[in-house]
Amino acid sequence: MGWPLLIAVVLFAVAGPVACLYLWNRVKGRLAVAVRLFMVVMCQVFALTVGGVAVNHYFEFYASWSDLFGGGKGEDTPIEQVGPGAVGDGHVRFHHTPKLDPDVYTATLTGERSGIRSRILVWVPPGYNAPANAHQTYPVVELLPGYPGTPSTWFHAVHGAGALKEAMASGHSHPFILVAPVTTVVHGRDTECVDFPKGPRVETWLTDDVRQAVTKAFRAQPDRGAWGLMGFSTGGYCAAKMAIRRPDLFSAAVTMQGDAVPQTPEVRRDRALNAQNSVLDLLRTHRPPVGLLLAGTRQDRHSDDAINQIMPLIRPPTAAFLFVLPSGGHNASVWNSMLPKAYAWLSGRLSAPRPS
Structure with missing residues (x-):
């Protein structure tokens, strides 16, 4: 349009x-x-x-009429791997929340390392509570919303759990525990998942604290090979950035129409803080052993530009994969169309469920 x-x-x-x-x-x-x-x-x-x-x-929420009325299907677009330089707690109690989703649990906790007090939603896959699977452990995908957004967006407008169940039923994905933490820890402030020198330490909350709470309360595999990140818009930027910065905790990330650099003026004004949180600057100095799935559309110029800026900076052992749709704006319909292949890709990068 x-x-x-x-x-x-x-x-x-x-x-x-x-x-x-x-x-x-x-x-x-x-x-x-x-x-x-x-x-x-x-x-x-x-x-x-x-x-x-x-x-x-x-x-560019909607880039065409078909996009507005439900177009932008992603099943016919391949994922392409691109080579180097190519362009293109035990003390936390989770409560069952059946009104949101029959398989979702939630808890409000204070992070031990960040000091942030906020909420986490955790979705467990079908069969998790079956007696036969009592000793089964699961990989984890941490889901990050855009700004402004809440973790519940992943279970309403964006069909995070529904798409995974369909992918599991079709055999294209193995089960994951889905973890959706609050990212907007200060109301009305877009912190872009950054650890600010004077606080809040949002990245520490989303990495160390969320991970500790989930592995203590659920049968989640603790090793980096079992943990991935996925986000849309600002959440997509956060997913890529945190995977690059914390390869000790994550081995894969999906960024759906995420930026390549911080957008918040508070971060951009601080040159050191900006460099520490810019995907481009990080890739110039870091080569983490992680996989990145860069998903976007040709009609969304912001994400297309971000992908084209990131790709020339990829060097092994970092691996980059492209999933670019020919059409579609910046909206939930497009992100939903990307989810089936995103989960299939994550299944190929993260470990499968296994006995404890």
Whole structure:
């Protein structure tokens, strides 16, 4: 939805009041009041449409009509591996929350290392509570939302659990425990998963503290080969950044339309902090043994640019894979279409369930 649509709705928004003024006293008869009311309402509709189209034009939530009405399927787009330089607690009690999802548990806790007090949602796969699987341990995928966003987004607008169950049923993915922590630990502040010198230590919360709580309360495999990250938008940037910074904890990350560099002015103003949290700067100095799945669309220029900036910096043992759809904006419909192949890719990178 480019400039032609935006220009068209602006013209309609200007023409509406002009037509209203011209026709106001020319409307006669018993229906005059109803017709005038209709004209006023249409002027309001045109004004609201301009606002909506302008916001969509800037942020590219929807890139086409098919995208808006459910297009952008990802099953026909291959994942491509790209070579170097190519462009292109035991003290935490989790409570069952069946209203959110029959298999979701939640807990509010204070991280031992970060000092952050916040919430974690944990989804367990089908069969987790069956007596026959009492000694089965599972790999983990940590799910990160965008900003502003909450972990419950992964179980509503973005079908994190539903897509995994379908992938498991079709044999394309093995079971994972899904962990969705709160990332916006300070209301109204986009911290971009950064450890700020004076706090909050958001990255420490999302890595060390969340991991400790989950491995103590659930049968989650603790080694790095069993833990992956996946996020959309800002959460996608966080997933890639934290996998690069903490290869001792994670071996794979999926970034769905994530940025390559921090966007928060508070981070960008601090040169050292910006460099420590820029995916580009990190890849220039780090070669962690992790796999990155860079997912985006050609119509979402921000994610496409980010992918093209990241790819030339990939060097072994870091491995990069591309999953770029030809169309689609920056929205939940696109992210949902990416999930089946993302889970299949993670199954190939992370360990399978195994006996304890």
